[in-house]
Amino acid sequence: MLKTFLRSTALAVAVAFAPAALVTGAGTMPAFAQSQGGDIVVTYKDDIATLDPAIGYDWQNWSIIKSLYSRLMDYTPGTPDLVPSLAESFTVAPDGLTYTFKLRKGVKFSNGREVVAGDVKYSIERAVDPKTQGPGGGFFGAIVGYDDLVGGTATGLAGIETPDADTVVFKLSRPDATFLHVLAINFASVVPKEAVEAAAGDFGKKPVGSGTFVLKEWVIGQKLVFARNPDYFEKGVPHIDGFTIEIGQEPLVALLRLQRGEVDIAGDGVPPAKFLEMSKSPEFEGMIVDGQQLHTGYVTLNTRIKPLDDVKVRQALNMAINKERIVRIVNGRATPANQPLPPLMPGYDKSYEGYAYDVGKAKALLAEAGYPDGFPTVLYSTNTDPQPRIAQAIQQDLAAVGVKAEIKALAQSNVIAAGGTEGEAPMIWSGGMAWIADFPDPSNFYGPILGCAGAVQGGWNWSWYCNEDLQKQAVAADSLSDPAKKAEREALWGKIFIDIMKDAPWIPIFNERRVVAKSKRMGGADNIYVDPTRVINYDAIFVKP
Amino acid sequence: MAALFLRRIVQAALILLGVAAITFLMLYALPADPAVLLAGRNATPQTVANIRHQLGLDQPLAVQFWHYLVDLVQGDLGRSFNQKTAVAPLIAARLPATLTLMAAGIAIEVVIGLTLGVVAALRRDGFVDRAVMTMSFVGVSTPQFLVALLLLYVFAATLGWFPMSGYGTAAHLVLPAFTLGILGAGWYARVVRSAMIDVLGQDYVRTANAKGLSAPRVVLRHALPNALLPVIAMIGIDIGQFMGGTVVVEAVYGWPGIGQLAWQAIQQVDIPIIMGVTLVSALAIVLGNLFADLVAPLIDPRIRTA
Numbered sequence: 001m002l003k004t005f006l007r008s009t010a011l012a013v014a015v016a017f018a019p020a021a022l023v024t025g026a027g028t029m030p031a032f033a034q035s036q037g038g039d040i041v042v043t044y045k046d047d048i049a050t051l052d053p054a055i056g057y058d059w060q061n062w063s064i065i066k067s068l069y070s071r072l073m074d075y076t077p078g079t080p081d082l083v084p085s086l087a088e089s090f091t092v093a094p095d096g097l098t099y100t101f102k103l104r105k106g107v108k109f110s111n112g113r114e115v116v117a118g119d120v121k122y123s124i125e126r127a128v129d130p131k132t133q134g135p136g137g138g139f140f141g142a143i144v145g146y147d148d149l150v151g152g153t154a155t156g157l158a159g160i161e162t163p164d165a166d167t168v169v170f171k172l173s174r175p176d177a178t179f180l181h182v183l184a185i186n187f188a189s190v191v192p193k194e195a196v197e198a199a200a201g202d203f204g205k206k207p208v209g210s211g212t213f214v215l216k217e218w219v220i221g222q223k224l225v226f227a228r229n230p231d232y233f234e235k236g237v238p239h240i241d242g243f244t245i246e247i248g249q250e251p252l253v254a255l256l257r258l259q260r261g262e263v264d265i266a267g268d269g270v271p272p273a274k275f276l277e278m279s280k281s282p283e284f285e286g287m288i289v290d291g292q293q294l295h296t297g298y299v300t301l302n303t304r305i306k307p308l309d310d311v312k313v314r315q316a317l318n319m320a321i322n323k324e325r326i327v328r329i330v331n332g333r334a335t336p337a338n339q340p341l342p343p344l345m346p347g348y349d350k351s352y353e354g355y356a357y358d359v360g361k362a363k364a365l366l367a368e369a370g371y372p373d374g375f376p377t378v379l380y381s382t383n384t385d386p387q388p389r390i391a392q393a394i395q396q397d398l399a400a401v402g403v404k405a406e407i408k409a410l411a412q413s414n415v416i417a418a419g420g421t422e423g424e425a426p427m428i429w430s431g432g433m434a435w436i437a438d439f440p441d442p443s444n445f446y447g448p449i450l451g452c453a454g455a456v457q458g459g460w461n462w463s464w465y466c467n468e469d470l471q472k473q474a475v476a477a478d479s480l481s482d483p484a485k486k487a488e489r490e491a492l493w494g495k496i497f498i499d500i501m502k503d504a505p506w507i508p509i510f511n512e513r514r515v516v517a518k519s520k521r522m523g524g525a526d527n528i529y530v531d532p533t534r535v536i537n538y539d540a541i542f543v544k545p
Numbered sequence: 546m547a548a549l550f551l552r553r554i555v556q557a558a559l560i561l562l563g564v565a566a567i568t569f570l571m572l573y574a575l576p577a578d579p580a581v582l583l584a585g586r587n588a589t590p591q592t593v594a595n596i597r598h599q600l601g602l603d604q605p606l607a608v609q610f611w612h613y614l615v616d617l618v619q620g621d622l623g624r625s626f627n628q629k630t631a632v633a634p635l636i637a638a639r640l641p642a643t644l645t646l647m648a649a650g651i652a653i654e655v656v657i658g659l660t661l662g663v664v665a666a667l668r669r670d671g672f673v674d675r676a677v678m679t680m681s682f683v684g685v686s687t688p689q690f691l692v693a694l695l696l697l698y699v700f701a702a703t704l705g706w707f708p709m710s711g712y713g714t715a716a717h718l719v720l721p722a723f724t725l726g727i728l729g730a731g732w733y734a735r736v737v738r739s740a741m742i743d744v745l746g747q748d749y750v751r752t753a754n755a756k757g758l759s760a761p762r763v764v765l766r767h768a769l770p771n772a773l774l775p776v777i778a779m780i781g782i783d784i785g786q787f788m789g790g791t792v793v794v795e796a797v798y799g800w801p802g803i804g805q806l807a808w809q810a811i812q813q814v815d816i817p818i819i820m821g822v823t824l825v826s827a828l829a830i831v832l833g834n835l836f837a838d839l840v841a842p843l844i845d846p847r848i849r850t851a
Contacts, residue, residue, distance in 0.1 A: 045796075046809050049628045130595040133629065138592050150591065204629055220638035221801035222712055246711065248799040253710045256702045262709070413814050416581060458581055458593055 038543030039242045040264035040522070042536070043249035043257070048224060050204030051215065053189035054127040054134040059535055060267070062186060064226075064245070067238070067538040069189030069209035072101050072120065072168070073180050077540035078527030080294075080344065080440030082180050086115065086190060086210070086233075096175035096481030101168045107233045109192045110214045117162035119190050125149065125156050126196070127187040136187030139438075142176035175479040177489055181439035184533075212238040212539045222247055226538075239542035258287070258517055264543075265529070265536060266517040272386055275331045275515060289516045290333070291530025294437035296342050296445070297334070299379070299394060299507040300419070300428045300462040307375055308426055314504035316365035318355035320401045326393050327510055329386055334510035340445050340497050342511045344532055346486075347442035347494040354501065354508070362401045374402025380418055380425045382432040383409040390509075391429045419462035428462050429509075440532055442493035443478055450500060465505035470496050553838065557831040564827040565617065565820070569610050572816050578602075579626050579814045600626060613820070622824070623817035625810075632821040636803055640825075642712055643802035646725070646794070647787040649718055651780055653726025658733020659776070663764065665734065666741030677734060684731030693724045693797040710799035721798040725791065729783065733776060740772035747771075774845055781837025788833075789826025 050056045053065045074085035084090060087101040107115040128137040128149050140146060144159025159171040172179065182188060195208035207215050212232050217225040227242040245267070249257075254266040255274060270278055270288065278284045299321075301314045308314060323336035338354025341347055366374065379398075381391035388409045398405045405427065410418070412433060418425040437444045448454040452471050454461030477492040500506075514530045521544050522529075528540040580597040597603050601612065616623060622632035665677040700720060701709040707720050744750060745768055753763045792804035803822050810818035 046812075047628070047806075049813075050630070052629065055629050130599065133596055133599045135592070135596070137595075150595070202630055220635060221642070221806065246799070248795070248801050248805050249710050250797055250799065253697065253797065253799065256697075257709050260702075260705075260709075413578070413581075417578060420581065456590055458578070458590055 034236075034239050034523070034542045035545040036236070036239055036241075036542075038240050038521075039244065040240055040541075040543065041244050041246060041262065042265045042267050043246045043254040043263050044267040045247075045249060045251060045254075047221065047247055048245065051207040052134075052204035053186045053191065053207075053209075054123075054132050054136065055204055056186060057135045063531075063535045063538065064224075065186045065189060066534050067211050067213045067226075068207050068215065069186075069191065069211045070107070070115075070233075071184055071186075071188045071190065072103075073184035073188075075184060075440075075531075075533045077537045078525055078531055080346065080532050082184060085184075086120075090180075092481060092483060094482065096177070096479065097172045099170040099172070099179060101170075103166045103168065104233055105166065107210050108231050109195070109208055109210045110229060110231075111192060111195055111208050113192060113194075115190060115192075115210050116165040117168045118165070119192060120168045121157070121160040121162055122193050123190045124160060124188060126191070128157065129155075134187065136185065139182045139185060139187055142172045142174055142179060142182075144171045144173045146173070175481045177478045177481040178439070178441045178443050179481065180483070181441050181444075185439055213242070216242070238539045240538070243538060255517055258519055259283070261519060264519045264522055267536065270515045270517050272331050272333065275333060278517070284517075286520055287517055289518060289526045289529040290513055291516070291526050292342070292344050292511065292532070293514045293530060293535075294342050294344055294440055294532050295512050295514075296337050296340055297390075297509045297512055298337070298340070298430050299509060300425075300430065301505055301507065302423075302426050302462065302464055303503075303505055304464045305423060305426045307369070307371060308377070310369050311503055312365050312369035313371065315355060316362045316369065316401065317398065317403065318504050318507050319358045319362035319365070320403070321394060321397045321507055321509065322357050323509055324357075325397075326390055329389050329393055330510075330512065333515060334512040337508035337511050339501055339508055340450065340506060341442055341494070342437075345437070345440060345442055345445065347490040347497065349494045349498055352498055352501075355504070359400055366401060366403075371402070374398075374404060376404045376406070377426045378408055379405040379427045379429060380408045380410065380415050381429040382412045382415050384412075384432055387429065387431040390431055394429060394509075416460075420456075420458040420460065422457065422464060425462060430462075442490065442497065443474065446474055446493075446496065450505065463505035465500075465503065467500070467503060470499055473499075549838065553831075553835050557828070557835070560831055561824060561827055562614075565614070565824060566610070568820055568823045569613065570606075572814075572819060573606055573609075579816060617824075622821040625815050625818050627810075627813045627815045627818075632817045635806060635818065636821050636825055639801055639803045639806055642800055643788060643791070643804070645718060646721055646791060646800060646802060647784065649722035650725030650729065650787055650791075651783050653722055654729030654733055654783070655776065655780065657726060657730035659737055661730065661734040662737025663741055663769065665738045666745060667764065669742060674738075678738070681731035681734040684728050685735075687728060689724060689728060689793040690797060692728060693721075693794055696720050696724055697797060712799070712801050717798075717800075721791075721794050721800050724794050724798075725787065733779065736775045736779060737772060740775055741768060744768045744771045770844060774841060777840050777844065778837045781833040781835075781840075782830075784833030784836060785826070785830030788829030789822065 044060055046060065048061050048064065049058060051061060051065060051068060053069050056065050070086045072085065072087040073082055075081060076083055086104060086107060088104045090099060090101045092099055103115065103117060109115060124140060126132050127134050128140050128146060130150060137150065143157050145154055145157045148154035149157055161169040163169065190210065192208055196203045199206040205218060212229055213226040214229050215224065216227045224245045228238055251266065251268040251271050252274065254263055254268065255270065257263040258266050279288055301308045301317060303309055327334050327336055339349060339352055366372065379391055379395060381387045391407050391409065395405045395407055415428060416433065419428050448460045450461060450465055451474060452466035455464045455466045473492065473496050477489050477496065480489040516529045518529060522541060523544040524541045528537040531537040580593050580600060580602055601609060613623065624630060625632055625635065661677045665674040668674045697709060697720060701707050707716050711717050750763060750768055753767045789804065791802060792808050794800065795802045795804040796808065803825060806818060807822040
């Protein structure tokens with residue numbers, strides 16, 4: 001027993017540190033050395049909603065919260081590779097039910113107090129506690145005592161123990177192979193209890209953490225000023241001295257200011273209409289970052305509405321869509337998709353060919369299913385550009401095989417409501433709603449949107465698809481928590497998604513790339529401006545000397 | 546005067562209550578569930594139910610509205626669903642920007658509108674009159690975003706005379722205020738012109754001219770004050786309008802006013818903020834009209850006796 005324990009320990013640490021070694025290797029790029037210093041300006045259209053890590057859950061505050069706080073685990077910049085962060089090392093018991101973390105020594109919150117194990121326990125309990133009103137509690141569902149805290153019969157999580165100030169032990173009620181990712185998401189950020197209490201319900205505006213940056217000033221509706229944390233535990237990180245986020249800046253205006261050198265990063269990216277012009281103009285050379293993200297845009301086919309309940313019909317519709325043409329609608333800022341997982345996600349199957357675009361075959365299959373003349377149906381879409389135009393393209397493709405789809409373009413919240421109501425929406429184009437995965441693990445693309453648990457009232461499984469057999473395989477895959485079995489587990493997941501495609505509950509349309517515009521003085525690889533786990537990685541970007 | 550004031554206050558309270566009730570009902574008639582939006586797609590139904598309970602959204606509509614009113618009377622506008630912070634400070638933080646832009650916009654439209662209106666009336670049917678009326682027609686019918694983007698492109702992006710976006714200095718104010726002012730001036734010019742033409746045809750103006758008074762004195766001292774009444778009423782309307790309705794201008798110039806706040810809140814179904822901004826705008830409209838009612842008698846003694 002001890003032997004296995006030691007072996008898994010050794011492996012865990014090896015797995016943990018292998019990518020860390022890589023960071024230093026990949027981090028020092030030969031072309032331009034990372035220089036220290038510089039203050040930069042970032043713009044956004046909308047307010048930063050909150051900087052409370054237990055509450056913030058949108059793509060704008062996601063990257064800022066990442067840098068304000070630290071977590072037990074984190075990712076190598078620009079990659080989906082997990083590394084210990086606030087943790088110095090960790091071990092996973094062979095049964096996958098106990099995780100033991102040793103904290104780094106001497107890490108301090110920006111209020112000067114040292115981070116201890118009790119802070120980790122407090123922070124996660126706070127994220128789960130219904131009183132916090134946070135959206136992320138569900139991620140910690142595997143920790144022993146979760147139901148008691150959520151149900152109100154306990155005030156803490158029995159499954160988090162702190163034998164001493166440097167050690168945190170997590171006891172799980174079921175194996176959860178994604179648990180290390182869970183400890184790297186924003187909701188697991190470590191916060192000091194005294195600062196939360198002092199803020200009296202306004203911690204989101206008065207954040208205190210132990211991350212790479214500290215909030216210096218927040219002028220509501222105008223700007224937020226961040227300065228580097230001189231005591232951050234990793235030497236030489238971050239590279240910039242600080243950044244100012246200016247709020248209320250229209251994306252087009254932000255680009256004009258970028259051209260004049262007043263702005264360094266246009267956080268809202270490049271509007272589709274401007275993308276072609278900018279990507280062709282020599283003036284903008286080196287200013288456009290076009291990066292892959294963990295995103296798939298898809299059409300859900302409601303498996304509980306006739307005739308979409310017939311697998312042949314769903315397969316036929318998969319063959320009817322000309323995805324290349326849809327990609328042109330977004331000015332080529334996407335890649336056609338043939339499976340639910342995006343290419344960056346572990347488990348993505350490169351060899352899978354999917355359902356090729358073939359109108360003849362689609363018609364034949366529809367005839368075989370008893371619909372030689374097609375059928376009428378309804379396609380929901382959000383009503384902001386370019387989504388209705390994409391829905392129209394899908395509508396035309398469907399018409400070519402005889403399926404007459406009526407488009408309902410509604411506000412996002414109404415589409416979400418229709419999708420979560422049984423028997424309501426036959427087809428939904430997910431554009432504008434299929435956001436980036438929470439963490440780079442294939443299971444994140446299953447549970448809520450393709451698993452049985454999501455096929456409920458108010459759920460996000462808008463195909464209302466539930467394959468009991470695959471559900472069992474999914475549970476089995478998520479029980480492989482030994483870090484050494486990572487590859488095996490990813491292969492299992494890959495197979496699950498390809499099997500899902502046999503049932504064809506979705507028409508995967510494309511994987512959208514994210515386009516960010518930055519000034520010429522900003523250095524660093526593209527993948528730290530469109531980081532798969534952060535969007536903008538403030539820890540890694542730098543100003544060229 | 547005191548009676549008028551009192552009547553207005555009672556009216557204002559009733560109007561605000563009505564606005565609150567209608568906004569509240571309309572927001573809750575939406576099929577969108579803020580709890581689902583907040584919870585995100587990884588949330589279990591239990592998490593959604595918890596959030597709904599914490600926000601009080603599981604209570605009957607009448608109870609929710611009652612709670613809202615009780616808080617409102619105490620000056621509490623509730624807490625934002627999305628930002629998890631009190632709404633009143635969010636609005637208060639944006640009021641200075643909105644008030645500044647409102648005042649500057651009104652000042653510009655009044656100055657431009659009055660000047661052009663008077664000149665057009667004096668040169669009635671002449672070339673100047675036609676030019677002014679065409680300009681005001683174009684101004685009245687041009688969409689705000691177009692003028693905003695044009696001014697931005699020419700004076701900020703190309704010439705670089707003013708900053709492109711933001712808030713804080715007088716230079717930041719120039720373009721947004723002129724966008725509002727130029728467009729609004731068209732209305733003022735038309736109204737002032739017709740009022741002036743009306744007044745200039747009156748007997749007492751002929752008498753003043755016959756007495757041998759100088760033309761500027763006749764126009765400024767005798768005619769203009771009598772033509773100002775509709776302008777006062779329009780300022781009252783603009784006070785209300787600019788308090789809630791400059792979303793486009795605020796968006797283009799990155800002006801941190803309450804229009805911007807409202808626009809964001811609508812997209813996020815952040816009901817407490819939408820309610821708060823609606824009430825503040827409604828209050829501004831009521832106050833704007835009150836202002837017009839109170840100022841008009843100061844300018845025109847005939848209203849005082851009536």
